[in-house]
Amino acid sequence: MMKTEMQLKLQAYLDGELPASESRGVRDLLANDREARELLTELSQTRDLIAAHEAGVKLPETREFYWAKIQRAIAPESQGGRQRSPGVPLLGWWRRILVSAGAVAAVAIAVLLSWSHATGGSDAVTISDGATLFTYRNYATDTTLVWLDYGSGTDFSNDSEGAKLTP
Amino acid sequence: MDHSTATDDALVRFARNGDMAAFEELVARHRDKLYARAYTMMRNEDEAIDLSQEAWVKGWQRLAQFQGESSFATWMTRIVINLCLDQLRKRKRQRAESIEAMDEESGGVERQMPIVMVNPAAGLEREDLRSRIDEALGKLTETHRTVLVLHEFEQMEYKNIAKIMNCSIGTVMSRLFYARRKMAALLQDLKKAG
Secondary structure (H helix, E strand, C coil): CCCHHHHHHHHHHHCCCCCHHHHHHHHHHHHHCHHHHHHHHHHHHHHHHHHCCHHHCCCCCCHHHHHHHHHHHHHHHHCCCCCCCCCCCHHHHHHHHHHHHHHHHHHHHHHHHHHHCCCCEEEEEEEECCEEEEEEEECCCCEEEEEEECCCCCCCCCCCCCEEEEC | CCHHHCCHHHHHHHHHCCCHHHHHHHHHHHHHHHHHHHHHHHCCHHHHHHHHHHHHHHHHHCHHHCCCCCCHHHHHHHHHHHHHHHHHHHHHHHCCCCHHHHHHHHCCCHHHCCCCCCCCCCCCCHHHHHHHHHHHHHCCCHHHHHHHHHHHHCCCCHHHHHHHHCCCHHHHHHHHHHHHHHHHHHHHHHHHHC
16 A cells, blocks of 8 residues: 555645655556556546536525625625624624514503503404514503513514503 | 726725725625635635625625735735634634544544545536535534635645644645545445435
């Protein structure tokens, strides 16, 4: 079996990385050693196979969809705004905006509901996928309790959530 | 201005002046190549999409640094490769290397593999061959796959691979040798199985 050093020289010869001074030694080896010739053939075939592989890999998204996410990330910068960190996952960024907007909308709906009820009692309204708004109005004490429920399986620990007490 | 007929160099000039439509055209032209490079290194579609998009964002931010010493596509490919390497380093820190990699680092495994005598590509349709190579690439460790990608796809010299992977030229040669021999063996096995 060939020594490791000679195997690596054979590979360097194939890759055109062997100094001219050492190439003659490898050529002599190839002329006299069948194992060396077979190894060179194997390395050469494998190299050619791999090089031809990437041509078939295509992006599994449309041009528009792929570009839209890039555009959202670079648009604030081109408009002189603050650049969002590229390290923040795009999906998470949008999710935070949507959840915040949903919370604001929920409070607005709660205020409207509390005005529209003539008598005391409770109400529940589904405001988005998986989120429900609950209200309780007590006219004796002239208070309205409002809370948001995102369901037990949802973690929005970074977002505003909970009860608001309005007089 | 019809961006679709402009050269890459012209589009880069427009993009430097804030022309996002010009940059979009560059993305459209080279998105498959960047994605393919990221996918080959990461072996995960979602991760490859995210990293390639992050590369485009960085490319936009660094357009002023592009001097035209290489083609724009090559410059962008280097950015995505660096992002993939960073991601792989993070992963590596989070878990131990595989036993296979440890074997390779200690040396000797690749020398004991029998030489593959039959061309594994013989008789295979192009698409079939591509999927088998893809499967075999997926069975390499990240370190070996990265050396292969940098050498076979990027045509990088040993010394440049050593620099980017922060190791010696001897280690690059050893890893490349192991990766090729392993690929030959895997493709041979796949051919037998098929």
